[in-house]
Amino acid sequence: MMTTPAASTRRRTLCAAAAMLAVSAAWMQNAQADTWPSKPVRVIVPAAPGGSADPLARLVSEELARVLGQSFVVENRPGANGNVGSASVVKSPADGYTLLFSWTGTLVPAITLYNAKPYHPQKDLDPIVLIGSVPNVIIVNPTLNVKTPAELTQYAKANPGALNFGSTGSGSSYHLSGELYKKTQDVSMQHVPYTSPGAVLTDLVGGRLQLAFPGVTAAAPFAKDGRVRAIAVMSDKRADLMPDVPTTVELGMPALVSETWFGLLAPKNTPVELRQKINATINAALKTPAFRDRLVGLGYAPLGGTADQFEKQLAGDILKWGEVVKFSGAKVD
Known part of the structure; x- marks a missing residue:
């Protein structure tokens, strides 16, 4: 089918218009980036x-x-x-x-x-x-007579379902770190969800929970003054805030990293x-x-x-x- 001069001209005009729109849109986006942010x-x-x-x-x-x-x-x-x-x-x-x-x-x-x-x-x-x-860290109430993950696992196996671990909600890092512990160590523990880190740590200190798996930053002040005992950082590298606490990898638990x-x-x-x-x-x-x-x-x-x-x-x-x-x-x- 033969293309008429008029059709060819229309095609060129449409292509030129499309190109101009693309250039215009790019210019507007760049201009927006230059002026952003113009308000809080x-x-x-x-x-x-x-x-x-x-x-x-x-x-x-x-x-x-x-x-x-x-x-x-x-x-x-x-x-x-x-x-x-x-x-x-x-x-x-x-x-x-x-x-x-x-x-x-x-x-x-x-x-x-x-x-x-x-x-x-x-x-x-x-x-x-x-x-x-x-990294997450495994912390326990000081009245729980365990000082290492191996001792914790031994206790949990001897007392299935007796340990309560707190989290900031189902699916949170606190929760999934606890589930990872259960999975890798083949133990049974009860999950108790809360709505905030402060509530978890308060109940752990008060003895209503026996352990938790919070981030190092949240746990460090409580471990420093002895309100909780940190038994392992769930990483391959020691945490600067807890330099004396060994890692799970050091302790022979390479799958227990969170x-x-x-x-x-x-x-x-x-x-x-x-x-x-x-x-x-x-x-x-x-x-x-x-x-x-x-x-x-x-x-x-x-x-x-x-x-x-x-x-x-x-x-x-x-x-x-x-x-x-x-x-x-x-x-x-």
Whole structure:
């Protein structure tokens, strides 16, 4: 079929218009990145104050505010193991003015644990950057006469179902670390869910719980003054906040490793230029001694990297912890 000159002209005109629209859209996105942020940015932390997340979220928000010249306001929105706060971010406009500060124990269970999923972390959120990680630690009430994981396992086997371990909710890192312990050591313990780290630690100190598996940052003050006994850090490297506590890998338990990473995410389809701006700011901060030392001083190991690396980390942990959830039999409607 022969193309007429008029048709050819129309085709060229349409192609030129499409190219102009693409250039215009790119220009607008770049312009938006240049002026962002022009008003305060909300950073949603989907948990109550007092756990491992809060101090890091505030440190990161302070740094973003300092570099980008606008307020980054931390808002704690606890509930349903992070689902309440996370879902509120998913429903927010994808304009860069609402960010999610989240971690392994809230994002992974949203897929692996909940039957009625309020959101899907891989489909409804854009990863921006990993910031830091903290290992979980096995702590016990000092009245429990165990000083090593081997002694704990021996006690648990001799007293099946007698030990109660607390968590910050079904699917949290506290919970899944406990289930990982049960799975690898073939023991029976009772899971008792709470709504905040403070409540878990209060009841552990008070003797209503016998053990817990919190992050090192939350547990360190309680272990330092003897209110709890730390028997092993669930990592291959000793924690700076607990240098005298051996790791599970040291003690011959290489499968008993649990670390929680923390990162920033945004509602799906937030302009990539804005996400890249945040990523670059955090990665630059992680290279400065002042920021890095503060982060390490709080008990975190610095991470950083690309959004793609964050995406792969999330996918890998969904696979790993999904197996632990399946073992535990836990499900939340």
